[in-house]
Amino acid sequence: DQQVKQNSPSLSVQEGRISILNCDYTNSMFDYFLWYKKYPAEGPTFLISISSIKDKNEDGRFTVFLNKSAKHLSLHIVPSQPGDSAVYFCAASEGAQKLVFGQGTRLTINP
């Protein structure tokens, strides 16, 4: 059973526009959520996180939104840049230790 799902395997966005990546989860006990970015042949790199007591967290061009009632989170990147092309993983946990990852979404930013 997949507790964290990223239903879009890929997303293509024009440079300068907004990229929106989505993630759904099923375990209501999750209280900490993260987004990681991964380039080929590298390990995942931490992007941004949010705890369940918040519904929004912002860091520069990246904003994560959490809708607990819908068990849904999203990552907004604005404006999108060519260097943002990568695979994005959302992850969730109870207490930030045992992370459960989604399958990833491959984001391509077109010039």
Next chain:
Amino acid sequence: DAGVIQSPRHEVTEMGQEVTLRCKPISGHNSLFWYRQTMMRGLELLIYFNNNVPIDDSGMPEDRFSAKMPNASFSTLKIQPSEPRDSAVYFCASSLVLGKTGTQYFGPGTRLLVL
């Protein structure tokens, strides 16, 4: 800091051989995690340690897999004997856990191919 260091970066071995993957966490971090990434199962947690003590190994696939953390700066993941289905990318991550939060930082991974 150099970040999480993993070795080797690539490993090719034959079925039945012993494989040892190594990890040096970020200095000062108190938690260490081993993950495996495959096409079928994605990125999954195998085992994690807090202060060098294994806390949860429920993700370890079977008895052929074992992990140790003899000190705060070194961990190993061993597969004996290895099988073709063990072929995957293995990541080590570390974090500084304070209370309930701690961001995990990943190493570059070891790409394992078992023939």
